[in-house]
Amino acid sequence: GAGVSQSPSNKVTEKGKDVELRCDPISGHTALYWYRQSLGQGLEFLIYFQGNSAPDKSGLPSDRFSAERTGGSVSTLTIQRTQQEDSAVYLCASSSGTSNTGELFFGEGSRLTVL
Amino acid sequence: AQSVTQPDIHITVSEGASLELRCNYSYGATPYLFWYVQSPGQGLQLLLKYFSGDTLVQGIKGFEAEFKRSQSSFNLRKPSVHWSDAAEYFCAVGTGFQKLVFGTGTRLLVSP
Numbered sequence: 001g002a003g004v005s006q007s008p009s010n011k012v013t014e015k016g017k018d019v020e021l022r023c024d025p026i027s028g029h030t031a032l033y034w035y036r037q038s039l040g041q042g043l044e045f046l047i048y049f050q051g052n053s054a055p056d057k058s059g060l061p062s063d064r065f066s067a068e069r070t071g072g073s074v075s076t077l078t079i080q081r082t083q084q085e086d087s088a089v090y091l092c093a094s095s096s097g098t099s100n101t102g103e104l105f106f107g108e109g110s111r112l113t114v115l
Numbered sequence: 116a117q118s119v120t121q122p123d124i125h126i127t128v129s130e131g132a133s134l135e136l137r138c139n140y141s142y143g144a145t146p147y148l149f150w151y152v153q154s155p156g157q158g159l160q161l162l163l164k165y166f167s168g169d170t171l172v173q174g175i176k177g178f179e180a181e182f183k184r185s186q187s188s189f190n191l192r193k194p195s196v197h198w199s200d201a202a203e204y205f206c207a208v209g210t211g212f213q214k215l216v217f218g219t220g221t222r223l224l225v226s227p
Binding site: 004033035041042043045048056058059091093103104106107108109 | 121149151157158159160161164205214215216217218219220
């Protein structure tokens with residue numbers, strides 16, 4: 001597609017369940033980011049994939065969070081044993097090139113609500 | 116590690132008045148600096164960016180920003196605000212191959 005696509009757009013789950021959020025970046029973009037946006041918290045960095053390099057996982061808040069990027073394209077963010085504090089909008093972004101000189105293109109996000 | 120501070124959580128400006136949103140960053144070298152806007156119900160959109168050269172950069176929608184190394188600032192300005200500018204604005208800093216770090220955002224309200 002023309003832009004970054006995320007699914008699902010909305011997800012309601014029960015505490016303790018696992019969820020998977022998907023991101024389909026712009027074709028050919030080598031960099032992919034996941035951010036979390038909570039009310040009043042701005043954009044919290046989670047994880048960054050750049051080409052074939054080892055991902056920067058320094059923002060993942062706990063070992064319940066993991067992400068993978070298959071074939072250098074689609075990425076899945078997995079949250080295990082969800083907690084209420086995981087409720088937020090999860091944003092994916094991609095960019096071209098090999099350094100932060102370019103624009104990040106954001107998807108519209110996946111809104112996660114943990115009951 | 117780099118960090119970004121946006122000291123104003125909310126700002127209200129009258130339509131037609133000028134606007135300045137503050138952004139301060141912390142990094143040892145000259146970073147790449149960005150301003151993004153998030154309109155209600157929409158994704159983030161790049162307004163402008165600074166890498167090097169002229170410290171006053173022009174962006175879309177009539178916005179500009181000035182990089183001031185001595186103050187570690189990259190404030191966003193617009194001479195005359197329109198009601199459609201009401202949104203949340205995020206400043207971000209990036210350094211080469213490392214992750215892009217965002218500030219907590221400033222919500223702009225435009226009064227009639």
